[in-house]
Amino acid sequence: MADFQSAERPLNRKRWTRQAGADCNGCKSAIRQSETLRYNRQNVRLLSFDIHLDSSPKPETLGCGFANQDQRSVCMKVSISTSVHNLHPDLGLKKAFTLIELLVVIAIIAILAGMLLPALSKSKYQGSRSVCISNIRQQHLSQMMYADDNKGRFPKHDDPSPDYHRSPATGAQSIVNAMQGSYVPNSWILICPITSKSFGKLWPMYRSPSARDPGYGGWDTKEPHVYTPYMWLANYPGMRFVSLSGSTDPNALDKEPAWPNTAEECDSSRAFITHRISDTPGTALWDVGHLGRHGAGTQSKPLWAFSITPDQPVGHADGSVKIRPKSQIKKRAVGAAGGNTSYYY
Numbered sequence: 432m433a434d435f436q437s438a439e440r441p442l443n444r445k446r447w448t449r450q451a452g453a454d455c456n457g458c459k460s461a462i463r464q465s466e467t468l469r470y471n472r473q474n475v476r477l478l479s480f481d482i483h484l485d486s487s488p489k490p491e492t493l494g495c496g497f498a499n500q501d502q503r504s505v506c507m508k509v510s511i512s513t514s515v516h517n518l519h520p521d522l523g524l525k526k527a528f529t530l531i532e533l534l535v536v537i538a539i540i541a542i543l544a545g546m547l548l549p550a551l552s553k554s555k556y557q558g559s560r561s562v563c564i565s566n567i568r569q570q571h572l573s574q575m576m577y578a579d580d581n582k583g584r585f586p587k588h589d590d591p592s593p594d595y596h597r598s599p600a601t602g603a604q605s606i607v608n609a610m611q612g613s614y615v616p617n618s619w620i621l622i623c624p625i626t627s628k629s630f631g632k633l634w635p636m637y638r639s640p641s642a643r644d645p646g647y648g649g650w651d652t653k654e655p656h657v658y659t660p661y662m663w664l665a666n667y668p669g670m671r672f673v674s675l676s677g678s679t680d681p682n683a684l685d686k687e688p689a690w691p692n693t694a695e696e697c698d699s700s701r702a703f704i705t706h707r708i709s710d711t712p713g714t715a716l717w718d719v720g721h722l723g724r725h726g727a728g729t730q731s732k733p734l735w736a737f738s739i740t741p742d743q744p745v746g747h748a749d750g751s752v753k754i755r756p757k758s759q760i761k762k763r764a765v766g767a768a769g770g771n772t773s774y775y776y
């Protein structure tokens with residue numbers, strides 16, 4: 432057993448014991464002392480490294496403790512002084528943190544972040560999806576209440592596309608005019624939370640996000656054209672429904688069930704509320720909601736190329752909501768203004 436004495440004035444009254452070949456218990460004892468030293472002097476930090484900073488003729492790396500200046504050595508089992516130069520000015524270590532310490536900390540943070548972030552983003556999406564499902568249910572209720580009060584009929588919906596709730600074609604008879612402030616008391620149920628990072632955050636008072644087409648806006652505006660991230664399918668005329676094999680043959684056995692025209696037709700097989708994923712030849716793709724964003728690219732890429740979530744909810748006419756994964760989202764209807772826009776859900 433040998434004794435070391437610190438070179439620092441406040442420390443040199445203490446004697447630091449180093450045990451050659453010390454076992455863990457011996458180390459712990461010394462660690463405690465060096466921790467004390469750190470708190471007292473702010474000049475020693477602990478790391479779990481074996482380190483031997485030494486200029487002595489006979490270094491001993493086993494054991495714990497601090498060498499004194501006379502022996503010109505620092506032998507630490509678990510201690511690195513980040514300001515070792517306080518003890519040994521001629522070692523030339525000036526920085527408060529060594530590069531290795533910094534890298535270790537960064538690596539640990541990166542590992543923790545890598546473990547936590549996917550879980551966080553997944554649960555965040557599930558929260559958004561819950562809000563979306565709640566929105567769909569409330570929109571379903573709104574429409575059914577309206578139909579109840581109007582002999583089972585829904586408002587006029589002869590707009591350019593099922594996501595329009597008003598257009599010059601419907602005007603005063605439009606969904607917006609018929610339901611604003613009454614059957615839809617809270618306009619925010621009309622925005623899917625997934626869009627809230629894009630045009631949705633201005634909802635419902637936004638005007639056309641592109642600014643190239645004035646006259647388009649959100650539910651609470653006076654714009655002649657009003658649309659939302661959700662398509663309302665009921666009472667929308669002139670659609671051709673596509674079978675799962677891609678056929679629009681009206682007699683195809685696996686044809687997509689038609690959208691309901693009246694409340695009486697609102698059964699579980701028919702789609703009722705979807706997000707807008709549509710493709711009009713010669714225009715930009717629309718892919719709002721869970722699978723993309725406003726103005727999502729071009730026809731040279733599949734609609735899903737812009738997908739930001741793995742699935743999206745589809746509201747059915749009986750009020751049920753199904754989560755449909757990306758792989759099951761297919762072209763299910765063709766029509767609307769111009770007659771050749773495809774709708775996917």
Ligand SMILES: [Zn+2]
Nearest residue numbers: 563623624720
């Ligand atoms: Zn949504």
